[in-house]
Amino acid sequence: MAPLQRGLPGGLRVLGLLAVALVPIVVAVRELGRIHPDEVFQALEPAWWRVHGYGVLAWEWREGLRNWALPGVLAAFLKLSEVLGITDPRTYRGMVAVPQFALHAWSLWAVYRFAARRAGPTGGALAVLLLGLSGPVLLFAGRTLSESFSASFLLVAMEALDRPGTDAQARRAGILGGMALGLAVVTRYPSALFVLAALGWLVGARRWRVLAFACVGGLGVALGLGGLDWFTWGAPFHSFLAYVRFNVLSGEAAAAFGASPPEFYAQPLLRAVPLWAWAAVPLSLASLLRWRTLSLPLTCAAVYTAVLLATPHKEERFLYPALVLGLLAAASQLAAALMAIQRPGLRGVLTFSSLWLGFVRTDGYPSQDLRRDQFRAIVQATRGDAKGLLIVNEGLWGSGGFFYIGRNIPWRTCDWPRDAAFQASMRDPAFNRAVTFEGRALPELQAAGFRVVREVGRETILARD
Structure with a gap:
């Protein structure tokens, strides 16, 4: 040797x-983005819940299948971000x-x-x-x-x-x-x-x-x-x-x-x-x-x-x-x-x-869509005077949770305009932000008073007064 x-x-x-x-x-x-929902809901979201007292806790946290060691460490750095007045999700994600x-x-x-x-x-x-x-x-x-x-x-x-x-x-x-x-x-x-x-x-x-x-x-x-x-x-x-x-x-x-x-x-x-x-x-x-x-x-x-x-x-x-x-x-x-x-x-x-x-064939593992543009769009959509958010073409476990929304506002996920969550959000004036993937439900959103604010990759951010 x-x-x-x-x-x-x-x-x-x-x-x-x-x-x-x-x-x-x-x-x-x-x-941003995520390899798997556990990246958010077994680490970042429990840490957010620890610091702020609200958040989405997955079933493992209700049944006690996880320990609090890792979320506890992340929560300490998230708390430090709060003390320093850092409120932008991308910035406190860097702190974490x-x-x-x-x-x-x-x-x-x-x-x-x-x-x-x-x-x-x-x-x-x-x-x-x-x-x-x-x-x-x-x-x-x-x-x-x-x-x-x-x-x-x-x-x-x-x-x-x-x-x-x-x-x-x-x-x-x-x-x-x-x-x-x-x-x-x-x-x-x-x-x-x-x-x-x-x-x-x-x-x-x-x-x-x-x-x-x-x-x-x-x-x-x-x-x-x-x-x-x-x-x-x-x-x-x-x-x-x-x-x-x-x-x-x-x-x-x-x-x-x-x-x-x-x-x-x-x-x-x-x-x-x-x-x-x-x-x-x-x-x-x-x-x-x-x-x-x-x-x-x-x-x-x-x-x-x-x-x-x-x-x-x-x-x-x-x-x-x-x-x-x-x-x-x-x-x-x-x-x-x-x-x-x-x-x-x-x-x-x-x-x-x-x-x-080492750089050849670096794509393809894992094979899932990381949804990088979606998370960036959610962060951008919930800044300013956002009071409620609808995420189209995504379920709860792929959403990013309160950690990436960064504030305690109501939000929902749905797949199609016919879904109850979509219909309820269109009727609720508090929902003044929406993010949709590859233009899904875009006509229906615009008919409900939403206007396109910007494009983030495959995502569209919309807002209404």
């Missing part, structure tokens, strides 16, 4: 890492992104350390660029999805548990790795599969001291979760147990949200994996034959993916944490191979080509 330089990298390396970490945050705040930026930067620092142990400092920096600028990470890492937060904690855990060293170093690495694994589970309960895989890997590697202290670190986080649930739900581990009952033991998740065969994930995986990562496959096989050791992140990703394939209810976003760990292993392997090339010219060409291939 290549030796890791002591201390922090140089100033330029730190600035470069922070710049790479900032890119997906800026993309998410600038473009601050802790996620810090977490993502920490995870990229972990990527650097993990790869630098194998490929040296330059190889570590290359791995950060390969992973941090890959299409899936650019899209997901700035989004308030549980998969995004959990994947960042998993990267930190992989680097910590992978560290070689003395007994004292093993103690620090184990505690940090165990805490990071625990926080990955707190932010997303299915990530418990990664915990089991990581602990199994430590057993197989006979790293008993790291294993013991990882359990200590994880137990500390677990006790914190138990206390939080006791305080918020009235019983220790209420949310975790309720989640397991609904999603694992009862089969209600598949009945409520649908079931899919294993091949459901074939196309998303092909679209999501950057082209440079495929080059790491033969390199990883050669390394396995030579050293007969399994990669920790690759082992965890494989175990999780195998369970995911066997789980009836499937969604493309579920792949993301495993995908990120696979990219960590691939980027480190590829960086080590490139740094081993003795000819500088060839090494430079192949390095540049690998980085460029």
Whole structure:
């Protein structure tokens, strides 16, 4: 293994890492939209409810299937925005992104350390660029999805548990790795599969001291979760147990949200994996034959993916944490191979080509419409003297909630002019703003006194006096 330089990298390396970490945050705040409704209604909207006392709480929050750790952190930054007098949704969305930026930067620092142990400092920096600028990470890492937060904690855990060293170093690495694994589970309960895989890997590697202290670190986080649930739900581990009952033991998740065969994930995986990562496959096989050791992140990703394939209810976003760990292993392997090339010219060409291939086929994962223009239109429509809002061609869970409306005004969603919500809004003079997708119900809105204010992509904003 290549030796890791002591201390922090140089100033330029730190600035470069922070710049790479900032890119997906800026993309998410600038473009808005959502990968999945959970991005809003399991994170942003509960935080809004905590701060302002009103909002749309999804059924999981009524039944107690979620814990308040992540919304609580976001609520603190949302409260700070309120104290500072920030009322524009796009601005306080940027404020809420601050802790996620810090977490993502920490995870990229972990990527650097993990790869630098194998490929040296330059190889570590290359791995950060390969992973941090890959299409899936650019899209997901700035989004308030549980998969995004959990994947960042998993990267930190992989680097910590992978560290070689003395007994004292093993103690620090184990505690940090165990805490990071625990926080990955707190932010997303299915990530418990990664915990089991990581602990199994430590057993197989006979790293008993790291294993013991990882359990200590994880137990500390677990006790914190138990206390939080006791305080918020009235019983220790209420949310975790309720989640397991609904999603694992009862089969209600598949009945409520649908079931899919294993091949459901074939196309998303092909679209999501950057082209440079495929080059790491033969390199990883050669390394396995030579050293007969399994990669920790690759082992965890494989175990999780195998369970995911066997789980009836499937969604493309579920792949993301495993995908990120696979990219960590691939980027480190590829960086080590490139740094081993003795000819500088060839090494430079192949390095540049690998980085460029990270941007090829960056669209298509996930395949859903992100509705970026809709969220921007809603934000613009509810400024000024807006007293009520109608959103046409969208249901409640795709709307953006009160978080993106940014004020306590009445609002409704509907699909067609014949819908009761549309008819009631046309009769109610308080509804003086409307947003419609691709011109749906435009004649009916204009007949009710609305006039077109502006176009935002595929969305039309209307207003009436």
